[in-house]
Each structure stands twice: as structure tokens, then as C-alpha cells.
Amino acid sequence: MIAFFRRWFANAWVQLSICVLLSTAAEIFIKLGATETADPTSAWSWTGLTGLNSRWVWWGIVASIVALFNWLATIRKLPLTIAFPVGNAVHILVPLCSWIFLGEAILTRRWLGIALVLIGLMIVAKPAARLEEKM
Amino acid sequence: MTLLAGLLIFVSVSCFVAGQILLKHAMDITARPAYSRSHAVLVFALAIAVFAVNFFVNIGLLQRFDLSYFFPFQGMSVVLIAFAGAFILKEKLSLRLTIGSIVIGLGVVLVSLS
Numbered sequence: 173m174i175a176f177f178r179r180w181f182a183n184a185w186v187q188l189s190i191c192v193l194l195s196t197a198a199e200i201f202i203k204l205g206a207t208e209t210a211d212p213t214s215a216w217s218w219t220g221l222t223g224l225n226s227r228w229v230w231w232g233i234v235a236s237i238v239a240l241f242n243w244l245a246t247i248r249k250l251p252l253t254i255a256f257p258v259g260n261a262v263h264i265l266v267p268l269c270s271w272i273f274l275g276e277a278i279l280t281r282r283w284l285g286i287a288l289v290l291i292g293l294m295i296v297a298k299p300a301a302r303l304e305e306k307m
Numbered sequence: 308m309t310l311l312a313g314l315l316i317f318v319s320v321s322c323f324v325a326g327q328i329l330l331k332h333a334m335d336i337t338a339r340p341a342y343s344r345s346h347a348v349l350v351f352a353l354a355i356a357v358f359a360v361n362f363f364v365n366i367g368l369l370q371r372f373d374l375s376y377f378f379p380f381q382g383m384s385v386v387l388i389a390f391a392g393a394f395i396l397k398e399k400l401s402l403r404l405t406i407g408s409i410v411i412g413l414g415v416v417l418v419s420l421s
Binding site: 205212218220240247263271296 | 311331338358363364365367369375399404406407408412414415416417420421
């Protein structure tokens, strides 16, 4: 059972899935922190350094670092030209989570864009699956 | 959007692309049978440095823009990464992957225009 779980966890696609979920969470955390510390009058605000005063940003950093390790584990086994387009599922999850958790408005044009991203991901899915067979 | 915001978005996307390529390059170095450890560490450190610039510039931008508005700009890097991966890192880019990357890129642009 443990051996099966280890093999499952070491799979590049599992690592890529965890990476996508953590990257999405990191974006939401960082946005929460950025909103909390926003001070457009400060000359330093464009540098983003003021964001370090928020615990949300630190949670975002932790999620980003863990996601980075998942990404490293992924790209050791998958070519960048496959891992990167598939990993861009974050471009669907982030707007969805912005809408659900942050209450941001998503207009029709944005939904259409999200649908195009989904179609793009479906196009690259087949060669990605073929590559997995060879692994 | 101001000129400064546009410039910072460009810096953010460029740093993201550079970071991804450097990271992949560092991984490729360590995959070789005999590799220079210092060379791999240097490339990896460079990748982390450009990712750090990307991270802080993103916070500065998120203090001014909605996440659902700003985030799609980062998606502009998808096409750049796919083609840079193919041409710089000598990875195979099939017609299907090319079309998929372009459709993803178009979707990202549409989201950013909303």
C-alpha cells in the first residue's frame, strides 16, 4: 500500500496536479496580502516589498516554494513544452477562485477566454498522454 | 493602465519566462552523467533570483489591479516558453503542441481584454 502510494506520488502528473493547486492557492493568498497592504501613496509600493507585512503573502510564499519543488519533480520527467502548457490549468483555476473567494466579477469575454484555454489544453493532452506511455 | 504598470507587467512576464528556462536548464545539467555542480548551482541561483523579481513586482501590481485582470498577462508567457523551449533547449515542438499553445495564448489574451 505504502509502495503504491510512493509510486503514485512520484508520478510526474500527480506532481504537476499538486503544483497547479498550490500555485492557484499561492495566487489567492498573495492577492489577499497585496490588498491588505496596498498603499498607492508609498514610493516603495511598486516594488511589492510592503506586501511582506502581510501573513497572507507569507502563506503565498510557502505555497509557491512547495509548488516549485513539485514543478522541479515534474520537469525532470516531462519536457517543458508539455509540462508548461498543461500546467497552465492555473489560468482557469485562478479566475474561478478570484470569482468564488475574492468576489471579483468575470464577464462573458473572460469566460470565453477561459474556454479557449481549456480547448488549448485539450489539444496538447493527446501528445502529452503519448509521452506518458513512453515513460 | 499607466506606462509604468505596462512596463512592470512586461518585466514580470520576462522574468517568469527567464526563470522557467533557467530552471529547466539547471535540471538538464544535473541529468548529465558528469556535470559541474557549481555550474548547476549558479544557473539554479539565477533562476531563483529572477523568480524573486517576478514575485515582488507581482505583489506591487496586485496592490493596484484585480487578480482576475492581472493574472492572464502572465499567461502571455505560455507561447514564449513553448517556443523558447523548442528553439533554445532543443526540445521537440509538434504541430499539435504549437496549435495548442497558440489557442491557449489567444484565450489568455481574450481574458486580459475582459
